[in-house]
Amino acid sequence: MASFNKVILVGNLTRDPQVKYTTGGTAVTEIGLAVNRQWFDKQSNSRKEETTFVDVTLWGRTAEVAGEYLSKGKQVLIEGRLQLDTWDDRESGQKRSKLRVVGENMTMLGGRGEGGAGGGGGGGRGFAGAPRGGDAGSMSQEPSDFGGGGFDDVPQSGGGSPDEVPF
Numbered sequence: 163m164a165s166f167n168k169v170i171l172v173g174n175l176t177r178d179p180q181v182k183y184t185t186g187g188t189a190v191t192e193i194g195l196a197v198n199r200q201w202f203d204k205q206s207n208s209r210k211e212e213t214t215f216v217d218v219t220l221w222g223r224t225a226e227v228a229g230e231y232l233s234k235g236k237q238v239l240i241e242g243r244l245q246l247d248t249w250d251d252r253e254s255g256q257k258r259s260k261l262r263v264v265g266e267n268m269t270m271l272g273g274r275g276e277g278g279a280g281g282g283g284g285g286g287r288g289f290a291g292a293p294r295g296g297d298a299g300s301m302s303q304e305p306s307d308f309g310g311g312g313f314d315d316v317p318q319s320g321g322g323s324p325d326e327v328p329f
Contacts, residue, residue: 167243169263172271173217174198175236179220181229187223193218193232195240195263210289218242220265255257 176194182187195216203210218240220228232238242265251258 171240178233179228182256191225218265237271239269240265
């Protein structure tokens with residue numbers, strides 16, 4: 163039987179990314195994403211909203227770019243897959259599990275200097291028109307690239323201002 167594991171999320175970062183490196187030198191960062199859902203409740207005749215918090219793991223060059231250019235409140239589009247982590251709790255000895263997203267493609271949304279409180283719009287690429295691959299706002303990494311980066315073909319600028327994204 164065929165299976166399919168794909169997640170697409172647009173949300174705001176709940177904390178600043180902190181990049182760490184594995185013993186093999188691969189960059190990894192954990193980001194928290196707040197994803198809002200709004201609807202109209204006919205029973206109470208009012209607008210409702212709920213927020214879901216999602217943990218996302220980014221690897222390689224994507225993790226480094228997130229650490230350098232993203233901060234709390236920034237809006238981002240993540241494409242990836244679900245992964246279930248399981249472990250034994252050291253204190254209680256019980257089995258624990260957590261569902262997380264492993265990000266395979268990241269697109270920064272909104273313009274420079276825009277916070278995340280407004281929910282997007284403005285100067286960035288929209289959801290439907292987000293190009294894929296090596297454009298300025300999108301970082302893509304295939305699962306097979308997680309060990310090595312895979313972004314040698316992204317052009318690097320030499321001497322721009324500190325506010326410019328160097329690719």
